Amino acid sequence: MSDMPADEATLLQEARRGNEAAFASLYTLYRTGLFGFAWRMTGSTQTAEDVTQECFLALADGSRFDPQRGRLQAYLFGIARHMVFRHLKVSGREADELSECAAPEDVVEDLLAAERSELVRGAIASLPALQREAIVLFEYEELPLDAIAAITGADVGAVKARLSRARQSLRKRLEPVLFPGNERKLS
Amino acid sequence: MNEPDPLDTLLREWKAPEPSAEMDRRVAEDYRRAFRDDRRRSPGWRGFWSARISVPVPVLLAAMVVIALVVWFRSSASTSTPSSAGRDATGVFTRVNATGFQPLPNGDARIVPVKEILR
Numbered sequence: 521m522s523d524m525p526a527d528e529a530t531l532l533q534e535a536r537r538g539n540e541a542a543f544a545s546l547y548t549l550y551r552t553g554l555f556g557f558a559w560r561m562t563g564s565t566q567t568a569e570d571v572t573q574e575c576f577l578a579l580a581d582g583s584r585f586d587p588q589r590g591r592l593q594a595y596l597f598g599i600a601r602h603m604v605f606r607h608l609k610v611s612g613r614e615a616d617e618l619s620e621c622a623a624p625e626d627v628v629e630d631l632l633a634a635e636r637s638e639l640v641r642g643a644i645a646s647l648p649a650l651q652r653e654a655i656v657l658f659e660y661e662e663l664p665l666d667a668i669a670a671i672t673g674a675d676v677g678a679v680k681a682r683l684s685r686a687r688q689s690l691r692k693r694l695e696p697v698l699f700p701g702n703e704r705k706l707s
Numbered sequence: 708m709n710e711p712d713p714l715d716t717l718l719r720e721w722k723a724p725e726p727s728a729e730m731d732r733r734v735a736e737d738y739r740r741a742f743r744d745d746r747r748r749s750p751g752w753r754g755f756w757s758a759r760i761s762v763p764v765p766v767l768l769a770a771m772v773v774i775a776l777v778v779w780f781r782s783s784a785s786t787s788t789p790s791s792a793g794r795d796a797t798g799v800f801t802r803v804n805a806t807g808f809q810p811l812p813n814g815d816a817r818i819v820p821v822k823e824i825l826r
Contacts, residue, residue, distance in 0.1 A: 580741040640721035
């Protein structure tokens with residue numbers, strides 16, 4: 521049984537009948553989230569736009585989404601996720617959790633040179649892809665754990681574990697920004 | 708009251724840009740194109756006269772034989788069964804259909820006995 525909201529189901533039905541306004545409403549509902557997810561995962565505006573476009577093209581095509589099998593949100597983010605990971609593989613970035621990326625060479629230097637948001641971006645980009653995905657969906661798209669589990673095809677426990685590891689890594693890497701007093705004491 | 712985690716506060720400082728209007732245009736165009744193509748595939752009433760259905764040959768032949776038999780039975784039944792209209796209880800026709808009746812050219816009339824008719 522689908523837990524798709526009734527108004528969303530109606531919009532989708534109308535959009536499939538050719539009602540452009542209904543399609544536009546669905547687009548407005550998911551456009552920013554899908555783009556933000558893809559952008560934070562890939563770091564590329566062009567790729568994020570391509571991913572978002574591809575998601576809605578699949579929706580316009582209409583033949584592949586079955587409302588009985590889950591929420592539209594999980595379907596759209598699932599497509600985005602598939603494309604993002606394909607992009608990461610092509611661009612040579614690992615998608616599995618075992619590949620820990622190297623920490624920024626010198627966080628203190630980064631502090632002097634870049635803004636805080638750039639440091640956050642760098643710290644998140646340095647996370648393994650599955651942890652990065654979990655933190656982006658949870659922190660930025662504000663999705664509940666069960667929705668993230670549906671999108672990623674993992675169980676809630678695995679999502680929690682990824683989030684916990686991601687936060688631990690981020691806390692460590694962003695420590696000089698989070699607790700500047702500690703840095704002073706060290707020097 | 709729990710204080711917000713400073714990590715969450717810091718993470719929120721990283722903001723995503725807004726997607727471009729060009730992307731919106733492309734998505735809208737994709738939708739229109741997809742729907743246009745879909746309509747072309749299912750033309751509705753306009754395609755009624757050019758619609759095709761596929762029927763297996765054995766089914767078609769069986770249907771043709773059935774139709775031929777029905778037509779043949781109906782036509783033979785109508786020619787072999789004389790109409791009972793106009794016949795009374797004694798079996799004598801008291802009413803005849805005069806359609807196409809023409810009098811004999813010489814005006815002669817002949818009386819035909821009933822026995823001769825029934826023979």
